[in-house]
Amino acid sequence: MAFGQQINNLQESFEAAMNLSNSPGAVSTSPTQSFMNTLPHRLSAAKQQKALKPFSTGDIKILLLENVNQTAIEIFNKQGYQVEFHKSSLPEAELIEKIKDVHAIGIRSKTKLTAEVLKHAKNLVVIGCFCIGTNQVDLDFAAKQGISVFNSPFSNSRSVAELVIAEIITLARQLGDRSIELHTGTWNKVSAKCWEVRGKTLGIIGYGHIGSQLSVLAEALGMNVLYYDIVTIMSLGTAKQVSTLNELLNKSDFVTCHVPATPETKNLLSGPQFAAMKDGAYVINASRGTVVDIPALIQAMKAGKIAGAALDVYPNEPAKNGAGAFSDDLNPWTSELVSLPNVILTPHIGGSTEEAQSSIGIEVATALTKYINEGNTVGAVNFPEVSLRALDLDQENTVRVLYIHQNVPGVLKTVNNILSNHNIEKQFSDSNGDIAYLMADISNVNQSDIKQIYDELNDTSYKISIRLLY
Numbered sequence: 001m002a003f004g005q006q007i008n009n010l011q012e013s014f015e016a017a018m019n020l021s022n023s024p025g026a027v028s029t030s031p032t033q034s035f036m037n038t039l040p041h042r043l044s045a046a047k048q049q050k051a052l053k054p055f056s057t058g059d060i061k062i063l064l065l066e067n068v069n070q071t072a073i074e075i076f077n078k079q080g081y082q083v084e085f086h087k088s089s090l091p092e093a094e095l096i097e098k099i100k101d102v103h104a105i106g107i108r109s110k111t112k113l114t115a116e117v118l119k120h121a122k123n124l125v126v127i128g129c130f131c132i133g134t135n136q137v138d139l140d141f142a143a144k145q146g147i148s149v150f151n152s153p154f155s156n157s158r159s160v161a162e163l164v165i166a167e168i169i170t171l172a173r174q175l176g177d178r179s180i181e182l183h184t185g186t187w188n189k190v191s192a193k194c195w196e197v198r199g200k201t202l203g204i205i206g207y208g209h210i211g212s213q214l215s216v217l218a219e220a221l222g223m224n225v226l227y228y229d230i231v232t233i234m235s236l237g238t239a240k241q242v243s244t245l246n247e248l249l250n251k252s253d254f255v256t257c258h259v260p261a262t263p264e265t266k267n268l269l270s271g272p273q274f275a276a277m278k279d280g281a282y283v284i285n286a287s288r289g290t291v292v293d294i295p296a297l298i299q300a301m302k303a304g305k306i307a308g309a310a311l312d313v314y315p316n317e318p319a320k321n322g323a324g325a326f327s328d329d330l331n332p333w334t335s336e337l338v339s340l341p342n343v344i345l346t347p348h349i350g351g352s353t354e355e356a357q358s359s360i361g362i363e364v365a366t367a368l369t370k371y372i373n374e375g376n377t378v379g380a381v382n383f384p385e386v387s388l389r390a391l392d393l394d395q396e397n398t399v400r401v402l403y404i405h406q407n408v409p410g411v412l413k414t415v416n417n418i419l420s421n422h423n424i425e426k427q428f429s430d431s432n433g434d435i436a437y438l439m440a441d442i443s444n445v446n447q448s449d450i451k452q453i454y455d456e457l458n459d460t461s462y463k464i465s466i467r468l469l470y
């Protein structure tokens with residue numbers, strides 16, 4: 001959609017909001033009159049709730065797809081937003097029809113918000129991905145339309161850390177093999193090469209959200225913890241940071257990866273790294289499928305160097321659940337890997353718990369609400385991260401200006417010129433590539449000034465979208 005068209009649509013949507021002509025009991029007035037008539041009501045509502053509103057919260061429409069968690073619905077309902085909830089994703093034609101009308105959409109991984117779909121989203125201001133990944137959304141296109149996108153990268157850290165703890169003990173006791181044997185009628189009571197984990201050393205590669213949680217849990221089991229990270233990070237408990245990956249590999253009984261997928265972490269554990277590990281060490285990867293070189297792991301296991309491995313992630317993963325999905329067609333080494341003893345394979349379930357889904361619902365719904373009501377973009381994945389502290393209750397004549405624009409020289413000069421008739425209490429601006437975002441609180445604004453400010457800002461070059469909250 002051309003910028004001009006987006007702007008017109010925003011103008012229409014703003015004016016529709018100002019007009020509120022479809023509200024019960026609305027009388028036929030000019031948009032400006034209607035705007036004036038409804039302003040005191042909306043100002044007092046905002047005052048009671050200590051929140052800034054673009055217009056009556058009941059006008060905000062949110063489309064939630066793919067069975068987004070109930071915690072999110074509760075947060076939106078509490079705000080008074082209109083929520084339309086669907087258990088599954090929608091066929092593209094239906095999605096296009098519905099997205100035309102909504103201010104926010106919540107999705108998980110199956111809904112593809114391509115440029116083709118988003119160009120129909122005339123009122124959309126924000127997208128919530130109730131999951132970790134955001135590659136189902138055309139982030140760049142969304143940003144250029146002034147639509148910010150939020151996700152939930154860390155709500156499932158605890159779930160992953162707990163899975164890894166389970167895997168450490170499972171590998172040390174060969175539980176996977178004993179279970180498979182007994183399922184097939186074989187009684188095999190052995191203690192050789194089965195170990196307690198107390199007193200053993202866990203080497204954590206990547207001491208971020210998951211690695212550091214894991215560190216605390218592992219120490220509670222009596223393990224010694226070493227970690228390696230490219231950043232110097234203060235340890236939790238008595239864990240120790242080592243300065244090289246090799247040192248960690250040399251000293252650890254269990255090595256677990258918790259790094260992002262980057263060019264630097266591709267095949268971070270490969271032949272030379274397995275060779276540097278202790279004989280009989282165990283390897284765990286619940287980070288990303290590119291981090292461990294699986295053919296090299298298979299060789300190290302066959303050679304008896306590595307005593308067991310737990311993998312939750314793979315270079316290629318099936319798009320959907322189903323029998324036969326994990327095969328040599330997907331990754332050529334699959335049948336070799338599944339035939340090895342003491343290998344635990346899980347289908348990328350590290351973060352898949354009820355608790356994680358519930359936290360994701362809360363985290364993303366809160367981010368969306370903060371953006372809709374206050375304009376804060378902290379945590380947005382495609383937008384400059386800008387935030388201003390909330391307004392005090394007594395700041396009645398203060399208006400918050402949210403101005404999204406193309407990142408070109410001279411824009412702020414023009415905007416501040418428009419705002420300078422009022423007292424600019426605070427402002428914050430940042431850019432991210434081609435997109436820039438200004439938040440400003442201006443005081444001493446009469447009710448009659450608001451529409452004028454909007455119109456003047458609306459006439460500026462390089463504007464993508466504007467919202468005024470009051």
Ligand SMILES: NC(=O)c1ccc[n+]([C@@H]2O[C@H](COP(=O)([O-])OP(=O)(O)OC[C@H]3O[C@@H](n4cnc5c(N)ncnc54)[C@H](O)[C@@H]3O)[C@@H](O)[C@H]2O)c1
Nearest residue numbers: 206207208209210211229230258259260261286287350351
């Ligand atoms: N299996 C699952 O279901 C699941 C769920 C959630 C997250 N994950 C994955 O787990 C991984 C870790 O997630 P997180 O939330 O802890 O991330 P995080 O960003 O909090 O931490 C990652 C850490 O890795 C460090 N790091 C980056 N590059 C490194 C390198 N080359 N060597 C050493 N350290 C390096 C960073 O400095 C950071 O401390 C990510 O890949 C994430 O996608 C998997």
